[in-house]
Amino acid sequence: MAPPLQTSAFLSPGLGVHPSRQADLQRCLLCDQRDANLCSGLDKQGLAALAQSSKRLVLPPGTTMVEEGEPAVSFFNVTQGTVKLFKSLPDGRRQITGFADPGQFLGLSPSDVYSFGAETVDTVQVCRFQRPQLEGLLSDFPVFERNLLVAVTDRLAEAQEQMLLLGRKTAKEKVASFLLDRLQAHERAQATAAAHDHDEPAATTEHVASVPMTRIDIADYLGLTIETVSRTISALRREKIIANMENHYIQILAPATLRQIASGQQNG
Amino acid sequence: MAPPLQTSAFLSPGLGVHPSRQADLQRCLLCDQRDANLCSGLDKQGLAALAQSSKRLVLPPGTTMVEEGEPAVSFFNVTQGTVKLFKSLPDGRRQITGFADPGQFLGLSPSDVYSFGAETVDTVQVCRFQRPQLEGLLSDFPVFERNLLVAVTDRLAEAQEQMLLLGRKTAKEKVASFLLDRLQAHERAQATAAAHDHDEPAATTEHVASVPMTRIDIADYLGLTIETVSRTISALRREKIIANMENHYIQILAPATLRQIASGQQNG
DNA sequence: CGATAGATTGATACATTTCAAGTGAAGTGG
């Protein structure tokens, strides 16, 4: 099952890193997501190996990254933008199982074909790994494998939370939960950007949710129809719990209230 | 599929296993689940370490194994029976996120407190690990860590399938999918038992689903009410797709039809 | 044998879907 690869030291630290690989390593060293999830805790040698084994891609909105049933040859780490993961029924009904924001991986599958599809929501940057090289990295760098284990565990916990939402929450509770998720996603993005700008983290007095996806995607994520999503968002706006902003952002006026709604302690 | 078994005599005295640990090692060597998931591919040293670090427990039906919010101190590997995992809302609404049948683990959590609850459905046998010892095992035995990574990945894929069910399937499709899951669970159990009996695998001409859980559990797993579950099962019985057996077993008369229903290609 | 828990069945209610129409913004071509 797991080929126990030898940890051959193919890049002696400190000594001459292959010139043509310098650019690769730089890419990792300067990456926004360098200390996030998969890539955290790696020494220079590990980072160099990661850099060598991956390729950075920029993908326009609506790009299919993974198709259900196709051979699972690639593995991705998202560094910018949002990717939607989904499963479909033969008649076209679709369930979005999650959104992969910067710092998250995608592409693991229990078999040799993908068990899900993936498509970019907006413009997305990823690091792409090929399967065999990924397995080598896992074997060679225990920290990397541990990071992946932790990341998959996180995703599993998220999936369980989403099952609670899908199975037991009302439309209003679903939308409230979603907006809070997107608030958190935006806050994380802000924090990451601030850290790399060396700027002071601007005191977040405004609560803003990043919602780059369409109503169709939201509906397919929450197990609702687009009409119900639209109506529910309108209702929250009428109740002054949220407010419209530019294109793909929503302001959260009453986060505490929204949290109460999301956890089923208030019906508004 | 079949893991490469060690063919060596399983207790060569030369290897100096500590005498007081012999019983522990025997427990692992004779375990039904020895070659399943987490415990597969381990050499004798690894198996001995596993045996030493874990304790076998037998738990009666309805035992709380894990409570949401409590410190995540234990990790379990199920060797017999079925455990239900769930998340709840403050007002008591509950979603069962999965059933852990023999060979499956439970107890991983992204933080230091459990993000879910777990309770035995019937009489359950588990191997219990304490957190610190588990981490030691993961670090010491790469095969073990890889097994866990594979197992968590499997569970994540299952969770995604269940999200599709919860968000997009009708009551009838949900129940059909559930019965097929339970058919597979029973078939796996049969296969395991047969392998350890050294008996020929009895030609499975009858398709039987093992359903040890109550209607309440089924409803909380499928995002339905007990009434809807009951009505739907009755409808399938009326249509001669399934038939009643003793207490907690259901016979599948038309597996192909059930599969079509489960995947949304037929409404019956 | 009565008590209790699990399961079934029926009648009604309701949350969400479905069907339908309409709005507004962005892009296109004459």
Next chain:
DNA sequence: CCACTTCACTTGAAATGTATCAATCTATCG
């Protein structure tokens, strides 16, 4: 520069699948 299309979204009215409320049945167990 302005009709015209398109796409995402919103809103309304009617339909429906599942939930809720309620009664009954069955099996197990003290």
